[in-house]
Amino acid sequence: MNALPELTQQTPGRSARPPVFEAGETLARLRAGRGGPVHIIDPFKIPQREAQEKAAALDALGFPAILLASTDYASFEDRMEPYIAALREVTSLPLLLHFPPRKGIGFPLAAGADAVLLPALLGSTDDYYVWKSYLETLLTMPGRLDRADWPELLLTAALTFGEDRRTGALLGTVPVGTKDTAQLDGHLAVIRSFGFQMVYLYSRCSSVPTPVVRRFRDLLAPDQLLFVSGNVRARHQVSAYLAAGADFVCFAGALEHPDWRTTLQELTGADHGPAGADRLPGGPR
Secondary structure, three states: OOOOOOOOOOOOOOOOOOOOOOOOHHHHHHHHOOOEEEEEEOOOOOOHHHHHHHHHHHHHOOOOOEEEEOOOOOOHHHHHHHHHHHHHOOOOOOEEEEOOOEOOOEOOOOOOOOEEEEEEEOOEOOHHHHHHHHHHHHHHHHHOOOHHHOOEEEEEEEEEOOOOHHHHHHHOEOOOOOOOOHHHHHHHHHHHHHOOOEEEEEOOOOOOOHHHHHHHHHHOOOOOEEEEEOOOOOHHHHHHHHHHOOOEEEEOHHHOOOOHHHHHHHHHOOOOOOOOHHHOOOOOO
């Protein structure tokens, strides 16, 4: 007789059933607030105080969420839990973790985060990063966090575009070919049939082509969210990706300089939130 497997663990007071099958509040909020930019903060690069100032500014501008992400990390929980707590002091926006998994534990987790992206790297040559990291996270999660601290799990398909030796060496990714639609459509068929909640298209050294974004939006299900990220530094890029069908356009490095408030206002534009850099928390009065 077939039955659902039971995940067991020995930590007192910690439930053994990670929330996998039902959509949660964070996903519902993202689906309701689609159509704008999202800032990525690297907690292992950006000082905590600066991150607080940026989080308060993003909140004031009505951003849908904040992504906390980095390719490299060490002493994850020691760094992340006080960092997240500090951001909670200044914003009510959902805080989403987006970090690569590590063999032996799965995706990193931290108390206080609203959700964690679990990206299946469909272009990886290592099946651990395609799907086994999911299973390892589910098996280890009950013993790593108290049930009250479990983040929402966002089932995500991720693809990389353009030459990216760093990510390739770390995660076995191979850039997706864009000369024709054959490879794109193959990935899209998998994404549709597996019912991923989100799709994350990324380019470290170049940019995701807008025709690719349009192809994905045309063939994804209406409730599958489409994120685009990589070298977004100007408003016209945000507008082009949104026009092509992206639900969210992510940027990180564009704000990694002292005059980030001015850049943030330029990126968001007058049609997204309060106009004028003097309206941003901590900005000029």
